[in-house]
Amino acid sequence: xxxxxxxxxxxxxxxxxxxxxxxxxxxxxxxxxxxxxxxxxxxxxxxxxxxxxxxxxxxxxxxxxxxxxxxxxxxxxxxxxxxxxxxxxxxxxxxxxxxxxxxxxxxxxxxxxxxxxxxxxxxxxxxxxxxxxxxxxxxxxxxxxxxxxxxxxxxxxxxxxxxxxxxxxxxxxxxxxxxxxxxxxxxxxxxxxxxxxxxxxxxxxxxxxxxxxxxxxxxxxxxxxxxxxxxxxxxxxxxxxxxxxxxxxxxxxxxxxxxxxxxxxxxxxxxxxxxxxxxxxxxxxxxxxxxxxxxxxxxxxxxxxxxxxxxxxxxxxxxxxxxxxxxxxxxxxxxxxx
Ligand code: KG4
Ligand code: ZN
Numbered sequence: 001x002x003x004x005x006x007x008x009x010x011x012x013x014x015x016x017x018x019x020x021x022x023x024x025x026x027x028x029x030x031x032x033x034x035x036x037x038x039x040x041x042x043x044x045x046x047x048x049x050x051x052x053x054x055x056x057x058x059x060x061x062x063x064x065x066x067x068x069x070x071x072x073x074x075x076x077x078x079x080x081x082x083x084x085x086x087x088x089x090x091x092x093x094x095x096x097x098x099x100x101x102x103x104x105x106x107x108x109x110x111x112x113x114x115x116x117x118x119x120x121x122x123x124x125x126x127x128x129x130x131x132x133x134x135x136x137x138x139x140x141x142x143x144x145x146x147x148x149x150x151x152x153x154x155x156x157x158x159x160x161x162x163x164x165x166x167x168x169x170x171x172x173x174x175x176x177x178x179x180x181x182x183x184x185x186x187x188x189x190x191x192x193x194x195x196x197x198x199x200x201x202x203x204x205x206x207x208x209x210x211x212x213x214x215x216x217x218x219x220x221x222x223x224x225x226x227x228x229x230x231x232x233x234x235x236x237x238x239x240x241x242x243x244x245x246x247x248x249x250x251x252x253x254x255x256x257x258x259x260x261x262x263x264x265x266x267x268x269x270x271x272x273x274x275x276x277x278x279x280x281x282x283x284x285x286x287x288x289x290x291x292x293x294x295x296x297x298x299x300x301x302x303x304x305x306x307x308x309x310x311x312x313x314x315x316x317x318x319x320x321x322x323x324x325x326x327x328x329x330x331x332x333x334x335x336x337x338x
Contacts, residue, residue, distance in 0.1 A: 001074045001321065002066075004059070004098070005313025008051040008091030009083025009111045010136070011035075011042045014309035015058040017066035020317050022121055026065035027310045028058050029303075033177070040176050041166070048086025055094055062309075070102050075325065077316025080108030081333030082137070088332040096328050105325040107316040112338045114311035116144055119271040121314040122300045128268045130260040130295075132253055132286065135274030136162035136177075141207045141256040142338065143263065144271075147318045150338045151263075153256045154207025161245060161276045164211035168218050168241050172234050183279050185238035188231075192239035195221055199248055207256045214244060246285040253286060257293050269296040277305040 001020035008014075011032040017025040032050045036042050063069065078095035081088050092108065099106035115133055119125045128145045139156040159167070162179055169178025174185055186192070197217045200210040218241055225233050253270065261267065270290040276282060283299050290297035304310060319325070 001317060002068065002072060003075045003077055003313045003316050003320065004062070004073050005109075005309040005311075005316055006055070006059070006076070006078040006091045006095050007111075007114070007307055007309040007312045008055065008087040009079045009081070010087065010307055011047050012307040013051050013054045013058055014307065015055070015062040016309035016313045017062050017068065018121070018310055018313035018317060020321060024121075024310050025068070026062040027308060028062050028065070029308050030054050030058055037176055040170060042084070044084045044086055047084055048090060051087045051090040055090060059094070070098060073102070073104055075105040075107055075316060075320050077107040077109050077312050077320075079111045079114065079312050080326070080330060081110065081336040083111055083334070085332060085334040088334070092330065092332045100328060105320060106328060106330070107320055107324070108326040108330045109312045109315045109319070110336050110338060111312075112138060112336075113148075114315045115273045116142065116150065116338065117147070117315045117318055118273050118300045118304050118311040119269070119298045120318070121310065122304060123298045125269050125271060125298055128264050129271050129298075130253075130256055130268060132249065132270070132272045133274045134161045134249070134272065134276035134282075136160060136166065138274065139209050139211075140338075141252060143260055147322055152338070153259055154209065154252060156209040156211065158210050158212040159215065161209070161211060161249070162274070164215050164245065165276065167215050168238075171215070171219050171222060172229065172237060174234065174238070179276060179279065182238045182242055183281070185235045186242040186281065189235040189239035190232055191236050192243065194236045195240035197240050197244045199244055199251075202248060202251050207252050207259070209248065209252055211245070214241065242279070242281050246282045249282060250285050250289045253289055254293075257289075257295065267295060269298050271298045273300055273305060275306045278302045
């Protein structure tokens with residue numbers, strides 16, 4: 001089985017060709033970073049227009065790299081939501097057009113399901129597993145019990161982790177997108193233990209997250225330093241922020257592991273995915289936690305953690321081989337909880 005995947009829900013235009021033998025035959029991603037950087041964040045209208053401009057060419061490139069024609073495909077999958085609706089419409093309409101023209105099945109993929117199932121494309125991960133999904137818009141702990149079978153243990157009560165990284169980067173004057181820039185600054189820190197930040201929700205019952213207080217604490221430290229931060233201040237604050245986030249994520253995961261093991265005494269892996277899973281300090285902290293609980297730890301390669309179309313093609317394969325597909329009147333969904 002060979003499937004074309006399309007991703008257009010945020011600021012990456014992406015197309016990929018993947019087989020049910022877990023082979024990524026092509027995986028092209030075009031970042032719109034330069035289009036949005038002047039505005040310090042993603043502008044939905046600009047994103048939608050850029051998807052429209054580039055998607056056809058990217059699909060052609062992916063098909064050429066895979067060495068196949070549309071007639072060789074078994075299905076077309078596209079992100080059907082959640083996300084910026086203008087972009088989602090571009091991806092869904094393009095996928096439907098290919099499906100209609102070639103008489104192929106169309107699969108509308110939940111973007112979060114794409115992140116959730118990536119580990120089964122890159123590694124031999126069986127259901128059930130415990131998933132920490134951390135991206136720009138989401139922060140959730142889920143038991144993944146099967147395709148379409150997700151049980152949520154916790155979510156954020158304010159900001160998503162990626163959002164907290166992006167906002168902290170902005171207030172430290174590091175720029176956009178924040179995650180990778182905070183990580184780089186933290187790696188440069190000379191005195192990473194200099195600032196003590198509050199650890200929101202640490203030790204509290206349940207598996208929910210909160211990050212807005214942390215961001216406020218970083219702002220307060222920055223103000224106390226007189227507003228204009230030296231590079232050393234900035235790097236030390238970035239390091240404090242990153243290690244606190246890692247600590248909070250590990251604490252929440254430890255609680256979720258207990259619940260997961262009650263429901264699934266046979267065990268399962270701890271999987272982390274989504275854009276923030278590209279962070280090496282966070283991966284390392286979670287890997288230590290998994291070791292402690294004798295769980296295999298799985299984190300997809302960095303380029304498959306951030307938004308891409310291979311994960312959409314793969315989620316399409318997982319659904320299609322269970323006999324699931326969607327009608328051509330599927331309506332794109334700005335909101336679509338897992
Ligand atoms: O999954 P993703 O590419 O898009 C969404 O679905 O949201 O995640 C993007 C988010 C951004 O907030 C970005 O700052 C964050 O992931 N991110 C990182 C890193 N790389 C990307 N956060 C921390 N460390 C990183 N290295
Ligand atoms: Zn994403």
